[in-house]
Amino acid sequence: xxxxxxRTDGGLExxxxxxxxxxxxxxxxxxxxxxxxxxxxxxxxxxWFTSISPASEEPLAEVAHAGPEDVDAAxxxxxxxxxxxxxxxxxxxxxxxxxxxxxxxxxxxxxxVAESLDGGKPIKESRDVDLPLAAAHFFYHAGWADKLExxxxxxxxxxxxxxxxxxxxxxxxxxxxxxVAPALACGNSVVLKPAETTxxxxxxxxxxCRQAELPAGAVNIITxxxxxxxxxxxxxxxxxxAFTGSTEVxxxxxxxxxxxxxxxxxxxxxxxANIVFEDCALDQAIEGIVNGIYFNQGxxxxxxxRLLVQESILEPLLxxxxxxxxxxxxxxxxxxxxDIGAINSRAQLDRITELVxxxxxxxxxxxxxACELPERGFWFPPTVFTNVAQSFRIAQExxxxxxxxVMTFRTPAEAVDxxxxxxxGLSAGVWTEKGSRILWMADRLRAGVVWANTFNRFDPxxxxxxxxxxxFGREGGRHGLEAYLRFEG
Amino acid sequence: MExxxxxxxxxxxxxxxxxxxxxVDAVALEAxxxxxxxxxxxxxxxLEALDLIVRMxxxxxxxxxxxxxxVAALCAKAMRPDPVDTSVPSVAAVCIYPTLAGEARRRVxxxxxxxxxxATAFPSGQSPIAIKVAEARAALELGADEVDMVMDRxxxxxxxxxxxxxxxxxVREACGPAHLKVILETGELGTYDAVRRAxxxxxxxxxxxxxxxxxxxxxxxxxxVTLCMLEAxxxxxxxxxxxxxxKPAGGIRHSKQAIQYLCVLHETLGRDWLTPQRFRFGASSLxxxxxxxxxxxxxxxxxxxxxxxxx
Numbered sequence: 001x002x003x004x005x006x007r008t009d010g011g012l013e014x015x016x017x018x019x020x021x022x023x024x025x026x027x028x029x030x031x032x033x034x035x036x037x038x039x040x041x042x043x044x045x046x047x048w049f050t051s052i053s054p055a056s057e058e059p060l061a062e063v064a065h066a067g068p069e070d071v072d073a074a075x076x077x078x079x080x081x082x083x084x085x086x087x088x089x090x091x092x093x094x095x096x097x098x099x100x101x102x103x104x105x106x107x108x109x110x111x112x113v114a115e116s117l118d119g120g121k122p123i124k125e126s127r128d129v130d131l132p133l134a135a136a137h138f139f140y141h142a143g144w145a146d147k148l149e150x151x152x153x154x155x156x157x158x159x160x161x162x163x164x165x166x167x168x169x170x171x172x173x174x175x176x177x178x179x180v181a182p183a184l185a186c187g188n189s190v191v192l193k194p195a196e197t198t199x200x201x202x203x204x205x206x207x208x209c210r211q212a213e214l215p216a217g218a219v220n221i222i223t224x225x226x227x228x229x230x231x232x233x234x235x236x237x238x239x240x241x242a243f244t245g246s247t248e249v250x251x252x253x254x255x256x257x258x259x260x261x262x263x264x265x266x267x268x269x270x271x272x273a274n275i276v277f278e279d280c281a282l283d284q285a286i287e288g289i290v291n292g293i294y295f296n297q298g299x300x301x302x303x304x305x306r307l308l309v310q311e312s313i314l315e316p317l318l319x320x321x322x323x324x325x326x327x328x329x330x331x332x333x334x335x336x337x338x339d340i341g342a343i344n345s346r347a348q349l350d351r352i353t354e355l356v357x358x359x360x361x362x363x364x365x366x367x368x369x370a371c372e373l374p375e376r377g378f379w380f381p382p383t384v385f386t387n388v389a390q391s392f393r394i395a396q397e398x399x400x401x402x403x404x405x406v407m408t409f410r411t412p413a414e415a416v417d418x419x420x421x422x423x424x425g426l427s428a429g430v431w432t433e434k435g436s437r438i439l440w441m442a443d444r445l446r447a448g449v450v451w452a453n454t455f456n457r458f459d460p461x462x463x464x465x466x467x468x469x470x471x472f473g474r475e476g477g478r479h480g481l482e483a484y485l486r487f488e489g
Numbered sequence: 490m491e492x493x494x495x496x497x498x499x500x501x502x503x504x505x506x507x508x509x510x511x512x513v514d515a516v517a518l519e520a521x522x523x524x525x526x527x528x529x530x531x532x533x534x535x536l537e538a539l540d541l542i543v544r545m546x547x548x549x550x551x552x553x554x555x556x557x558x559x560v561a562a563l564c565a566k567a568m569r570p571d572p573v574d575t576s577v578p579s580v581a582a583v584c585i586y587p588t589l590a591g592e593a594r595r596r597v598x599x600x601x602x603x604x605x606x607x608a609t610a611f612p613s614g615q616s617p618i619a620i621k622v623a624e625a626r627a628a629l630e631l632g633a634d635e636v637d638m639v640m641d642r643x644x645x646x647x648x649x650x651x652x653x654x655x656x657x658x659x660v661r662e663a664c665g666p667a668h669l670k671v672i673l674e675t676g677e678l679g680t681y682d683a684v685r686r687a688x689x690x691x692x693x694x695x696x697x698x699x700x701x702x703x704x705x706x707x708x709x710x711x712x713x714v715t716l717c718m719l720e721a722x723x724x725x726x727x728x729x730x731x732x733x734x735x736k737p738a739g740g741i742r743h744s745k746q747a748i749q750y751l752c753v754l755h756e757t758l759g760r761d762w763l764t765p766q767r768f769r770f771g772a773s774s775l776x777x778x779x780x781x782x783x784x785x786x787x788x789x790x791x792x793x794x795x796x797x798x799x800x
Contacts (some may be wrong), residue, residue, distance in 0.1 A: 014538075014755045017531040068517060124527070236507045282509065283720045284517035318507065319727065327756050337528055453514050 010335075016329070019336040021123045026114045028061040028200060034070055034223065035206035037077035038216030044069040049225075051199055054120035055342035055377040056332050062379070063199050066222040068231050074191045074220040075237040078162040080219020080312035082189035086159045088215070089186075090146035097184060098143030099212040100450030101239030104177075107208065107436050111201055116333040118200040120342030120378070123334050133458055134177035137476075140460035142186035144481060148186065151478050156489035159187030160263065163484065166229045167202075168245045169195035170299040171343050176202055178475050179242050180219060181460075186484035188240065191220045193232055195245075197345045199223040238262060240484065244301070247398075247424075247469050264272040265473025265483045266463055267301065269398040270426030272447065273419035274455060275409075278313045280431035281453070286320045289404070292429060292455035294328065294382050297343055298402040301470075302427035304455050305399060308415050311408040318386065318406070325369040325382050332374075340402060343378040350403035352380050354427055359385050364405070390421060398424070412437060416444045425467025429455045448474070501742035509724065510689060513681035513717055522713040525756055526749045535748075536786045542747045542779050543570060543577060545765045547736065549584040549603055549773050551612075551704065557592040560585055564596035566800040571780050573796075574787075580776065581765040582635060586611070587628035594632025605670070606633035609660060612674070612703035614639040617655050625663045635668040636660070637771075640687060641705060642677045650690060657694035670736055670769075675714045676706040684714055688721035698734035699770065709739025710771075712753060719757040726758075735762075738771025744782040747775060 031048065033040040045067030049058045066074070079112050085093070097265045104111065111134075114127040121130075148157045163183045167175040172194055183190050194202035202221050209219050222228060226249070233241055233256050241264035243253055250266040257264055271423035274292050292304025309317055333341035343349040360366055364385040373379040380401055388395050388405040395405050408414040419428055428447040430438050438452040451457060458464065473483050497759035530538060548567045550559060571577040582603035585593050590606045597604060606628035610616035616624075625636050636714055638660050644652045671691040674686050692697050699718055715737045722733045727763055735754070741747055747770060754762055762768055776796045785791050 014751075014760060015531040015534050017529050017534075019529040220599075279512065281512040281514035281517070284514035284521070287517055287521050454517065 003190045011452055014140050016337045018332070020332060020334045021109075021113055021116075021127075021336060023117060023334060024118065024488040025110045028114070031062040032064065032199070032223070034064050034066055034074065035203070035209075035219070035221040036070075036074045037081065037220065038210070038214075040206070043067065044073070044323070048090055049196070050120060051197065053377075054197070054344050055119050055374070057376050060118060061200060063203070063223045065391040066193075066224040066228045066231075071191075071228065071231045071235055074222045075162060075164075075232075075235050077217045078189040078220050079237060080158045081215065081220070082159070082161055084215045085184070085189050085218040085404065090104045090148070093184065093187065094142045094145035096212055096214050096427070097138050097145060097181065100208055100214070101135050101138035101142060101377055103208045104131065104138060104209050107204075108132070108135065110412045111173060111204060112446045113334065115201050116341065119169060119172060119198045120333050120344055122338040122341040124336055125296060130171055130174045130260060131163075133460070137174075137177040137181045137460045139182035147187040148481065148485070151481055152487065154489050155487040157186070157485040157487055160486055161188060162237060162242040162482060163188045163190050163242060164232045164235070164238040165190055165192045165242045166232065166245065167192065167194055168301075169198040170296060170301070172198040173201040173205065175244055178244075182475070182480050183242070184218060186481055187486055189218050189220075191222060191238070193222050193224065193229050195259045196223075204305075209256065210340050230480070233257065237470045240264065242483070243267070243474075247471075250471060263483070265465070265475070266471035267475065268426075268469060268471040269424055269471070270301045270303065270466065270470050271306055271396065271398050271422045272302055272304050272327055272427040272429065273306045273308050273422075273445075274312065274429040275419060275431065275441065276313070276317065276416045277412075277430075277432035277434070277437065278310040279431060279433050282313070282317065282320065284453070285431040286317070286324050288429065288431060288453070288455045289321060290324055290328070293404045294340055294402050295456050297340055297380070299344055299348070299400055300456065302449060302456065303400075304427075304429050305404060306395060306419075306422075307404055308418055309406060309412055310415075314408055320369060322369070328371075328382055330371055330373070330379065330381065340382060343380050343401065346378055348400065349378040352399055352403060355394055355401075356383060356401045356403055359388070359392060359405070360402075364392060366392060385479045390418060392440060396422065403462075412441065412447060416441065420444075420446045423469040426470035427451065459484070497508050501696055510686055511683050515681050518681055518717055519609045519669060519713045522753060525675070525716075525753050526712060528739060528752045530748060530752070538748055538751060539744060539779050539783045539786065540578060541763065541765075542744065542751070542770065543580060543776065543783075545769050546580040546776055547582045547584040547738070547756045547769045547771050548776060549704070549738070549771055549791070551584070551586060551607060555587065555589055560589045560592045561596055562800040564593055564602070566798060567602050568597060568600045568774070570776055572798065574784070577780065577783060581769055584771060586764065587624060587631060587633070590628050590631035590633040591723060593696075602636050604633045605635035605637055605668075607637045607703075609638040609656075611639050611672075612705040614641045615643055618659060622659050622663045625660050629664065629667055633667070635670065636664050637670040637672055639672045639674060640691060642674055645678070645683075645687060650686075654690055654694045656697065657691055658752070661695035669695065669722065670696045670700045670734075671696040672700045672703055672738075673718075674703055674706055675701045676708045681714070681717045684717050688718045688800040689725070690733070692721070692725050692733050696733060698736050698769065700736040702737075702739040702771070704739035704771065707740075710737035710741055712749060715750060716753050716757060719754060723758055732767065734769065736769040736771055741770055741772050742774050742778060744775075744779045747779065753769070
């Protein structure tokens with residue numbers, strides 16, 4: 001057998017071009033007021049804060065900090081907005097939602113660049129995932145607006161009223177779409193509070209509403225920190241709370257709402273198990289593992305942060321995973337070749353750093369590929385922990401960063417036991433070529449979503465939500481509508 | 490009773506551990522290939538990449554109408570692709586039918602351009618093995634130094650894997666030190682699982698290169714099928730240290746496509762495979778497109794296709 005001749009030339013030095021998406025397409029205003037009753041208004045609190053780009057720490061815009069009076073004004077505007085909006089013919093409501101969906105599509109480059117600038121996520125993700133899905137959610141729910149009677153036959157569905165919606169910083173515009181689209185489709189009005197670190201795409205969305213000539217008060221957007229959110233939940237004028245964020249805040253919201261009769265849905269944290277069986281398509285499973293935990297820097301509530309590997313393939317799997325990690329490109333979120341962008345905030349970076357240190361202290365083995373971190377901004381390299389025991393903090397707590405904890409199992413039953421051994425239950429992944437085993441596992445996994453041979457896939461028609469401390473209620477699909485309706489029949 | 494022994498060739502290349510045949514997930518494989526196709530390379534690297542693509546081309550003519558005259562023209566083009574710009578290198582090889590190997594050898598001798606001859610009842614592979622071996626041997630005697638054999642898909646698809654293996658081993662032995670490329674004809678295999686199995690089989694039997702297609706069947710080379718084969722090559726390399734080359738062939742007509750293949754190659758096997766010793770393009774019309782792009786990179790303007798020779 002002849003082996004191939006040794007290389008006679010030096011091989012090509014292969015470098016990718018910086019391929020930055022132009023940021024000229026977005027022009028932020030210097031200051032953004034609150035969007036209340038279809039108008040942009042100065043905050044009565046008189047307070048402002050700055051939203052920065054986590055990749056460069058440069059300030060992007062000043063944003064109003066809504067105080068109690070502002071919250072009151074927003075809820076008041078939503079109340080009168082509800083009167084108009086809920087009385088519209090359902091087909092008219094659909095028309096506005098279709099309009100919003102189309103405007104999002106038309107402005108998708110601008111919104112994608114804004115999302116990457118404000119939140120730090122790679123442009124290829126905001127361009128290929130966040131924006132198309134956000135538009136899809138509006139399209140999907142526009143279709144339901146005049147068909148609610150068919151979704152819930154003989155139950156006479158009615159809107160709830162004013163929906164208070166608080167969304168996180170990991171998918172700012174997409175979470176907005178998940179909340180606003182079903183609320184509007186069902187005839188509710190909305191007071192939305194985006195996250196403190198990523199308010200800008202929500203404020204651009206206010207402009208989208210204006211462009212769509214949405215009736216005043218149907219959507220109100222107030223910006224601020226946790227205190228603004230708490231004020232909103234406390235307000236007596238709200239009829240519904242929808243929250244996506246940490247389990248800790250979710251519990252506080254539940255305490256606040258106890259006894260008030262305000263229906264609420266909570267989509268909270270997760271510590272998903274990504275379970276890889278020895279008969280899987282290994283190279284594609286590697287892609288799924290990488291997508292599961294490094295997508296959006298691991299700032300994903302349903303991230304596959306616990307990798308459960310059948311022990312018989314641990315070694316080849318880790319070899320391939322390390323090899324793959326070395327090809328990940330970390331850096332400028334606006335570069336189209338970037339795989340891993342910036343950590344969303346200094347506070348989050350500190351939390352990730354602290355948990356990774358705990359993992360090392362508890363005796364897990366850390367692996368990070370050689371990877372240069374930019375000087376300014378908040379960055380964390382892709383990280384893999386092996387030799388992780390179920391009892392370690394990194395196996396139990398949600399890290400919300402690009403950190404994977406690898407554990408092993410021997411039998412399907414053991415995989416189920418380990419996967420379910422968590423306070424959370426948002427999602428899980430199963431990698432096997434055996435169809436019957438996928439179904440067997442899905443029956444037993446206590447998780448709201450079970451992905452088979454893929455991960456982090458979303459569709460507006462597919463309900464999403466958690467078990468246990470990952471929250472309750474579903475978003476998307478017919479189930480998601482139910483959370484914004486009351487039934488008279 | 491005689492003890493069954495593992496044939497030497499199955500055991501040898503896969504030490505210390507049998508390469509996992511495993512499975513391939515079509516959806517995820519295609520998604521990965523599509524994702525890699527979106528990478529853009531540095532402007533400075535582009536000219537180098539185009540130069541490399543020229544050096545990786547097996548300039549091909551495989552027609553019933555091929556004549557010594559046609560092959561002579563092809564060889565001239567192979568040795569000096571761009572008569573105006575002498576800095577453009579020669580291609581890796583010319584790829585022709587066995588009867589024309591002698592003509593090709595006379596034309597390219599001493600130029601460094603290899604003569605690759607298809608053999609083993611190309612393109613179907615449906616001939617008795619003795620004839621296939623004789624054909625490979627004849628091609629070499631006529632002057633070929635690389636043999637592109639076709640895998641017997643009839644045997645493979647009817648589950649006679651051992652027979653496929655034995656055939657490749659026999660041709661391998663007939664080839665001696667000459668380079669052996671095994672054409673899987675992925676367009677006839679139906680699934681990526683089958684492509685992966687065939688790739689591992691061909692490598693185990695002693696292929697120096699694995700090649701996607703004859704060019705006679707559609708689909709020929711695609712990005713996902715190439716990724717699938719490169720992953721098999723990587724697994725064999727990781728497990729055994731053996732180096733096997735890759736040749737996508739058919740359907741690659743534009744520089745942009747060729748660069749996408751190099752991206753997939755680079756991401757899967759790294760810099761060490763970015764060389765004609767380990768990667769080839771089976772193509773004909775690709776060359777002129779690359780020449781046009783090289784000219785454009787150098788001069789900043791697109792020139793008329795009439796300024797590039799048609800051979």
